[in-house]
Amino acid sequence: MLTVRTLRKLILTFTLFLNASLLFSQDYPKVVAEDGDGIYLLLRRHGLNPAEHLQPFVELNQDQLGQGNSLFAGKTYLLPTASAGTAAVAEKTLAVVPVPSSPTIFTEPLFGKGYERVEVIDRQLQGTVYYLVAGHSGPDPGAIGKYGPYQLSEDEYAYDVTVRLARRLMEHGAIVYMIIKDEDDGIRDENILKMDTDEVSYFGKPIPYDHKQRLRNRVADINRLYLKHKGAHQRMLSIHIDSRSKGKNIDVFFYHHENSAPGLALAERIHEVFTNKYNRYQPNREYFGTVTPRSSLYVVKYSHPPTVFVELGNIKNDKDQRRFVIPNNRQALANWICDGIMADYKASK
Template identity: 65%
Template sequence: MLGSKYARVTVKDRTLAGAVYYLVSGHGGPDPGAIGHYGKHPLAEDEYAYDVTIRLARVLMEHGATVYMIVRDPNDGIRDEPILKLDRDELTYPSQKIPLSQVKRLRQGVDAINKLHRKYKGAYQRMVTIHVDSRSEGQNIDVFFYHHENSKSGKRLATHIHKSFQSGYRRSQPNRTYLGTVSDRSALYVVKNTHPPTVFIELGNIRNAKDQQRFLLANNRQALANWIYTGLQTAYKTR
């Protein structure tokens, strides 16, 4: 699943032992999500969200967590090239063909998570879903975090990841003002219907040239995954 280059995972420590994470990259299968363009190349939301998500999965496993990738690509592991080729062969855990209907696709993923949630009853369980936004080409945006209005654990999770991004940008781009926010978006299907506390992450605007650098460079995609991990780790350690 991780690809040949990254298939071997060395457990560095057991910081997250006992934690179960469900990771969902946005869209997939027949639905590529938002589409941007870099020169002649199309940039598909599902491919870039997937690469950040699977990088996050690997980091979590390095620290002893149990991880489920709910959207899975049988061919694409972690990829380091800037242009990620669009394909439509993603599946929903464990190996379900993703339907074209948005409602059926979302329900399929939620059902898979909720079934696993029952299996791990009593364990620390969290869900992270990662998306890329699409706005006007001129709109450069930051990373936003959403949770259910009635989920204190979801809000806490989102807040810790948000703080990790604030810290990350202070270190890597000290002259940059970070304007990302945490807010409730209870109407989002997966936020509303998934049983584990959930954070919904929008990584940026795939149509904006500045935001595209957040996705095109493999090191930047890894940084996004690392910052999400740091927030998840803090939330787990201080639970």
């Protein structure tokens, strides 16, 4: 006579056998790995989202993978189907927390005393999720510029624009994650922003000294949160300030992954807003900002949500410095990026 425990084992064994049979009974596309390929790059090149298809790919090709699930150039691998990815992450899927439909006023201490009271003015971005990353931070100030007797650090100004953008998105009902946080700073209205190193990750961990580890950590945080909101409209923006020769005046420009149509669309929508704003407020000056693929950037390459990498200007150029040293200009940058994000979401529906 079978015990309940034995019966459960038999059912589990049969289920695993059935799933395996279904998995390997299909005809999967075959692709050859190129030199330098990793699983993420290979999947993206063939139009598959790593967040959905990483695990099915590993299961299909487990005998063909090297240490750490690395690929071998010249070897043939099977690609999972779209349905395989959906099934693989089904257990990790959580419903998006809805924004209340009634008028809402809430307090967000991260924005600082003068800005912590946030009113949701409309629901245009309800159901959307945005991951915002201020470049560098912690022990890495990023690029350094000189403004009169003062030093300007990239991370402080990128952070101020990023946190202003977070507030604007929340005003329109979006769910927003500040992947880098500085709970002491908030939104600041000074021209010269004091440099510090006390920024932490979204989950409160210190930001490491090692550059590659910093990037790995923030991408891991983003991808962890991405799975929580599976099925929602999700996007990521990484905001930086470039460093070039002092005489080089540049406009705000954007990078995206070459195989990410949603990333390209978001970059183009924000770029369009900047072009229109320049035509309106500086009619005698052409806007030269660009939208360019740059898949080699770590956060662009490995983040699951479609990603746009934003460069706000040259921190060493006098004209570019005015773009972010003046607080109202930092707010305008945040507002214009927000307008592009809203246009992108409207167009995607």
